[in-house]
Amino acid sequence: MSIFAGQGDAGRSMALLWAPRAQATGSSPGPKPTLSVEAIVEAGIAVADADTLAGLSMRTVAQRLGRSSMALYTYVPGKAELLDLMYDRVHAEMPPARNLGGSGGDLGGGPDGGPDGGWREAVTAWARELWSLYLRHPWVVQVSYARPVLGPNEQAVMEQLVGILYGAGLDAGTLRGTVTALFHFVRGTAQTVAEARLAAAATGVSDQEWWAGRSALLSELAPDFAERFPMSARLAGETAAGHGDGAVQDPPGDDAVPYLERQMDRTFTVGLTVLLDGIEAAVRGCG
Amino acid sequence: MSIFAGQGDAGRSMALLWAPRAQATGSSPGPKPTLSVEAIVEAGIAVADADTLAGLSMRTVAQRLGRSSMALYTYVPGKAELLDLMYDRVHAEMPPARNLGGSGGDLGGGPDGGPDGGWREAVTAWARELWSLYLRHPWVVQVSYARPVLGPNEQAVMEQLVGILYGAGLDAGTLRGTVTALFHFVRGTAQTVAEARLAAAATGVSDQEWWAGRSALLSELAPDFAERFPMSARLAGETAAGHGDGAVQDPPGDDAVPYLERQMDRTFTVGLTVLLDGIEAAVRGCG
DNA sequence: GTCGAACTCCTTATGGCGTAAGGTATTATC
DNA sequence: GATAATACCTTACGCCATAAGGAGTTCGAC
Structure with missing residues (x-):
């Protein structure tokens, strides 16, 4: 519903983005981590791919990993930084430069x-x-x-x-x-x-049904559309009628x-x- | 934080956008409306201008009008549609075509x-x-x-x-x-x-401070930046050094x-x- | 072997959000 | 005056991010 504005702490995001694998400390007390930033980022991407960004919450991501939402905060500063990581990560799919x-x-x-x-x-x-x-x-x-x-x-x-x-x-x-x-x-x-x-x-x-309904509604609400917006009407007409575009010639049912x-x-x-x-x-x- | 996705009921938005002034019914029972769609939209724009979209909520908009948030629902179907109206409304500031x-x-x-x-x-x-x-x-x-x-x-x-x-x-x-x-x-x-x-x-x-801090952090986290991204490094160098751009010649302190x-x-x-x-x-x- | 520190993960709580439900006061028509 | 429609309100629900603090786990040091 609302909009992204101020992507969290930039320093923290940058550290996570650019640091190779955090610090490779030999060992440390406490239980071994069972999650990783990578796993969380991948889960986040999976959620977003399936559910759009609106469905992305700390809870849904954690749920996919079988954890509570607060467990994620051990690895990731917050949702904004997670989104930063997800954003960068998908760009790794780009094929290497020719x-x-x-x-x-x-x-x-x-x-x-x-x-x-x-x-x-x-x-x-x-x-x-x-x-x-x-x-x-x-x-x-x-x-x-x-x-x-x-x-x-x-x-x-x-x-x-x-x-x-x-x-x-x-x-x-x-x-x-x-x-x-x-x-x-x-x-x-x-x-x-x-x-x-x-x-x-x-x-x-x-799409086609949607547009049909939309323009029907529009011509009802604004019957003078073509007079108020002659150029737009012309464009719509020339595009829809198909001045040699595929719109008409394409096989129907595709x-x-x-x-x-x-x-x-x-x-x-x-x-x-x-x-x-x-x-x-x-x-x-x-x- | 998150993102806009599916702007509410398109039909309702369109009706509000294109219907001149709803129906100009002579009179009807019930108290006179003390608000209007226009006033709400303007209040929403004022809030968003001052606070960014993150600060836009039905509560904040209503507060600016001295009403409760639910009062707005008499005039506007919901927040998504309000945003549609706000979006279109600001385009009215565009000067008429020459x-x-x-x-x-x-x-x-x-x-x-x-x-x-x-x-x-x-x-x-x-x-x-x-x-x-x-x-x-x-x-x-x-x-x-x-x-x-x-x-x-x-x-x-x-x-x-x-x-x-x-x-x-x-x-x-x-x-x-x-x-x-x-x-x-x-x-x-x-x-x-x-x-x-x-x-x-x-x-x-x-901006300048921010960028300075950012590139300092980057050169610390990724000291091999110039080797990994030679073209980007070149671009950054040529832009910053000022190949006759304003970057250097501009009066400082502006x-x-x-x-x-x-x-x-x-x-x-x-x-x-x-x-x-x-x-x-x-x-x-x-x- | 034992202790303390570090660490992961959990439950709970706080304050926000959009908006559904339902109540109350106001104002028109009959 | 009765009735119905309307504007606005309070309350409540289920979300959300995340702060606070507790419970269990695992290490190094002794």
Whole structure:
């Protein structure tokens, strides 16, 4: 219901994120720990994957581990820090960087509009991988991104992109803005799809039915919609009617990939192309 | 702490958002209402502006109005719907569309790289206005955007952008992806600044101090950072050292506009330029 | 072998939250 | 005046994070 705001003690989170395995002390009095930060983080991820972030509580996580909620506080300072750890951990699923984008590019540049090519593919692959990661763990995109508490795994994801863009020839200033734009674009589109899936699963209403009901309701409540918002109406009309999009031509009954997801996949591709073209212009400007 | 997921009953929210003033029934038995949906929404916005979304509760909103929390339920179905209304309402602060982007553009196109120009300025103005709106109400960017329950005011903001881009000559498909990319970019950058301000206000530590402490901690916890993440290290070095950026040249002691905000302003400008260049490529492709 | 310290894990309690249930006072129509 | 509808209230329930403190376990030191 509410929103994440101030992710707990940053110092504690950073220590847990970056310290290899705490201190490897030989032995110490007291009972051996039967849990571990890792196990708790994994349990938290499992809960969030199954139940969304709303279902994530210290109790539910502990329950999955057969403990009381307070047992977790021995390992983890609190819920906010646990979420930090979960967030970083899922980024470990990102495949390792392919060796693209090195400055000694072996792909020849085209003569006119033809780009170097290598970095475009690399950025596209990066974006698609991140997108699918987000869709595997939809709760991740609901964790506030304005969080300079970067963990090693998220940092590695950044490292990939920064490397690709440096390889493409961008300077530091342009690179920063580009990274920001790309990141937020992937996050935003993934969030839309993720929440659509969530809503469909929770209510049992498919995207198409939902949208149909919604626009019926809207045209009843705001019959003058097309006059008040002519451009939006035009856009809705041209998209729905299918100006050669897949909307009409696709085989009906393909519910495995619902309507909105197909549309978002197109939106993703188109938006990414716009971004890549913009980067290309910057590359030409820098080079 | 947690995250917004499934914004209450969409139908009820839509009715409240789009119905002009409910039903203007002549009269009815029972005491006169002393509150109104509008007053509640405004109180909610005031609370969220002052206290962040974490401080927003039915109790706090009611307190500001001198009522009990349950009194609000007479006017508003629940907290989720109230948040929907608050979200849409703040978008009413967006200034009305300037008459730019019409297909009969009166600004002459430049000879070579020079664009039509009109739509670039219009998009920039739109983005900057939305950015500053988000910074006036930082909690807005924490409300999940993957929410097709558009209210009239947010719809108007969209209408502006769609109009501008249609005027620039984009087709519907490209337009969708572009709108998405622009929206998420503005949201994301605003979120970063908003949360930095929040953190600074909450902890009393300035951006610069905070970052200094953070990187000290990081270099202690991960002394091999530069080897593990060479590209990120390079980016950090080139940004901080100031390759002709403002970082060094700016007058010291200008705490009114903190370090991170100046940097984010640059990032915003650069990222927007990349996006505009990408759009321009699409315009050329379409035209 | 025994003691004390360190450690894990538990139960309990506190103060928050959204909101369901039901009571009371007010104000219209009949 | 009776009746019904309405606004607002108090109370209560079941969640939540987590503070406080107790019980049991395991080590090093003697």
